[in-house]
Amino acid sequence: MGSITLKNVKKSFGGVTVIPDISLDIEDGQFVVFVGPSGCGKSTLLRLIAGLEDVSDGMIAIDGEDMTKTAPAQRKLSMVFQSYALYPHMSVRGNIAFPLKMEKAPKEKIDAAVNNAASILNLTDYLDRKPRQLSGGQRQRVAIGRAIVRQPKAFLFDEPLSNLDAALRVAMRLEISELHNKLKTTMVYVTHDQVEAMTMADKIVVLNAGRIEQYGSPLELYQRPANKFVAGFIGSPKMNFVEGAEAQKHGAHSIGVRPEHLTVSRGPGTWSGVVKVSEHLGSDTFLHVDVEGAGTMTTRTSGDVAFKHGETVGLTPVEGRVYRFDAQGMAV
Amino acid sequence: MATAQTQTAARFMMAPAVLLLLAWMIIPLSMTLYFSFQRYNLLMPGMEYFTGFDNYRYFFANPNFWAALTNTLVLVGGVLAITLIGGTLLALLLDQPMFGQGIVRLLVIAPFFVMPTVSALVWKNMLMHPVNGFFAWLARVFGFQPIDWFAQFPMFSIIMIVAWQWLPFATLILLTALQSLDEEQREAAGMDGAGPLSLFFYIILPHIARALTVVMLIQTIFLLSIFAEILVTTNGGPGVATTNLTFLIYMQSLLQFDVGLASAGGIVAVILANIVAIFLLRIVGKNLEA
Numbered sequence A: 001m002g003s004i005t006l007k008n009v010k011k012s013f014g015g016v017t018v019i020p021d022i023s024l025d026i027e028d029g030q031f032v033v034f035v036g037p038s039g040c041g042k043s044t045l046l047r048l049i050a051g052l053e054d055v056s057d058g059m060i061a062i063d064g065e066d067m068t069k070t071a072p073a074q075r076k077l078s079m080v081f082q083s084y085a086l087y088p089h090m091s092v093r094g095n096i097a098f099p100l101k102m103e104k105a106p107k108e109k110i111d112a113a114v115n116n117a118a119s120i121l122n123l124t125d126y127l128d129r130k131p132r133q134l135s136g137g138q139r140q141r142v143a144i145g146r147a148i149v150r151q152p153k154a155f156l157f158d159e160p161l162s163n164l165d166a167a168l169r170v171a172m173r174l175e176i177s178e179l180h181n182k183l184k185t186t187m188v189y190v191t192h193d194q195v196e197a198m199t200m201a202d203k204i205v206v207l208n209a210g211r212i213e214q215y216g217s218p219l220e221l222y223q224r225p226a227n228k229f230v231a232g233f234i235g236s237p238k239m240n241f242v243e244g245a246e247a248q249k250h251g252a253h254s255i256g257v258r259p260e261h262l263t264v265s266r267g268p269g270t271w272s273g274v275v276k277v278s279e280h281l282g283s284d285t286f287l288h289v290d291v292e293g294a295g296t297m298t299t300r301t302s303g304d305v306a307f308k309h310g311e312t313v314g315l316t317p318v319e320g321r322v323y324r325f326d327a328q329g330m331a332v
Numbered sequence B: 001m002a003t004a005q006t007q008t009a010a011r012f013m014m015a016p017a018v019l020l021l022l023a024w025m026i027i028p029l030s031m032t033l034y035f036s037f038q039r040y041n042l043l044m045p046g047m048e049y050f051t052g053f054d055n056y057r058y059f060f061a062n063p064n065f066w067a068a069l070t071n072t073l074v075l076v077g078g079v080l081a082i083t084l085i086g087g088t089l090l091a092l093l094l095d096q097p098m099f100g101q102g103i104v105r106l107l108v109i110a111p112f113f114v115m116p117t118v119s120a121l122v123w124k125n126m127l128m129h130p131v132n133g134f135f136a137w138l139a140r141v142f143g144f145q146p147i148d149w150f151a152q153f154p155m156f157s158i159i160m161i162v163a164w165q166w167l168p169f170a171t172l173i174l175l176t177a178l179q180s181l182d183e184e185q186r187e188a189a190g191m192d193g194a195g196p197l198s199l200f201f202y203i204i205l206p207h208i209a210r211a212l213t214v215v216m217l218i219q220t221i222f223l224l225s226i227f228a229e230i231l232v233t234t235n236g237g238p239g240v241a242t243t244n245l246t247f248l249i250y251m252q253s254l255l256q257f258d259v260g261l262a263s264a265g266g267i268v269a270v271i272l273a274n275i276v277a278i279f280l281l282r283i284v285g286k287n288l289e290a
């Protein structure tokens, strides 16, 4: 069991308000990702849940029980830190066993739990090594191992993959998702990378400047962004925004079209422009097109479409895939 | 910097310094070694002659030698124990955020800047004096008989004075070690359920172990040759209760004008220091490996 409820949580450091007012319900067993630009307060929010920071105001409940003033250790949550925070002088076994040792668990139980965690995480051959003798991915797994042996109510991850190279990041992303499927424990995962958020989450919390912009499933966020910020943040490449006369035609202050919802033609389209750069990824080709009166627009076409720098092309949005926003940036 | 070429270059560039250092050490050491085999008393100038190991025999035969050896070890051990434990505790205290942190730190470091003779005199005359001392006054306030520290607990008194001088050094080094502990490690340990004691023994102590080793080695080197504090307070007494090897050598050379005997004592002290150093490096040396 591990549902987490935040009610009107506020946090300021000295005079600086980092989190003005957040209320949030995280259901038991869900994989929830906090995503947002750097400095928007994701880590702070996670640390508030963990109990590493005190709330300035508001209430945090875990399983319906008020934990606002409870010490971190008593909240029964496990955290995986961005720097891994492994204990350098202890072996991998010592690191993973540490939380149980602190609980004064019997030796057989500790050994069983450590061996179990090690086999889940493919660490069995490394149990007697020190952290500094491990690669980044292995250290990451040790940190996760240390988190799972306690059988916590929920796992908290703070950008756990940001120190890994791209290939390893994709692999660990899968491993963490598999781990979630296996353990079915609540996970709260912080990242600034919307791809991680989209691929891993049951539900995504999009944060901006300490406020929740939208809370929903990845597809909800993709298909029905609540505002311009979410529309621009979710999806890659970014959504194209057009303001002014073109938007007026759709009866909105500004409109947005995702790159994958723009069809490219050699003849004239709704808009026409000159290809500035074309990026060939093999499977896809991204075209950056300079459109008169609308700025640069990005399109995503299939990999075999060959447009060259300097060619004039027509762009037409797919019917019903134009997002409209009012002057405040809210979706209409 | 591990290619053969850089290593050769490094050796060449270091050579002058190494040679200078070698001459610096070798010349006094060999002179001492030479004198230690000579019958050489300043009261009988011009009558030096080779005596073999006689000086060493006399030095070891001195009934005070074993007492001095024990005193040396007790002094070093006592001061080390106080400064390492006290230094760790003080460093933990100073690492807490508090009002006036900078000034408190400066005050704690201050004793290190006081000359040994001066601090020993201050302790002797202002703190431990049986009539005028602060401790005597304190004892009288509470209705106790004042203690004559240097007569009743001479070695303890010397240890206190020397420990007071070296505590800041230990504190300072250990404080920097403490401050280099990763904050996330503390937080991780906290979330893993470690209380203050577990945090100290499982996380903090291993982290500062290397600094403790360094403090211990450096202090040992200096503490083996404590002299000024003894000279201005107890003069090695009562009896030989506070005579360490350095003081014994001083008494023999300067009070008896026997340069040969004193040189033999000096060589013995050098050998002893090396034994202690090797011994210490053996026990704690593994902490120094990367």
Ligand SMILES: Nc1ncnc2c1ncn2[C@@H]1O[C@H](COP(=O)(O)OP(=O)(O)O)[C@@H](O)[C@H]1O
Residues within 6 Å of the ligand: A013, A016, A018, A036, A037, A038, A039, A040, A041, A042, A043, A044, A045
């Ligand atoms: N201990 C602190 N003291 C003062 N300001 C802080 C502290 N921790 C975080 N902040 C500020 O709070 C804001 C959000 O930080 P953080 O939660 O770490 O952002 P994120 O993890 O989303 O990148 C930043 O502007 C940061 O400067």
Ligand SMILES: [Mg+2]
Residues within 6 Å of the ligand: A042, A043, A044, A159
């Ligand atoms: Mg962060």
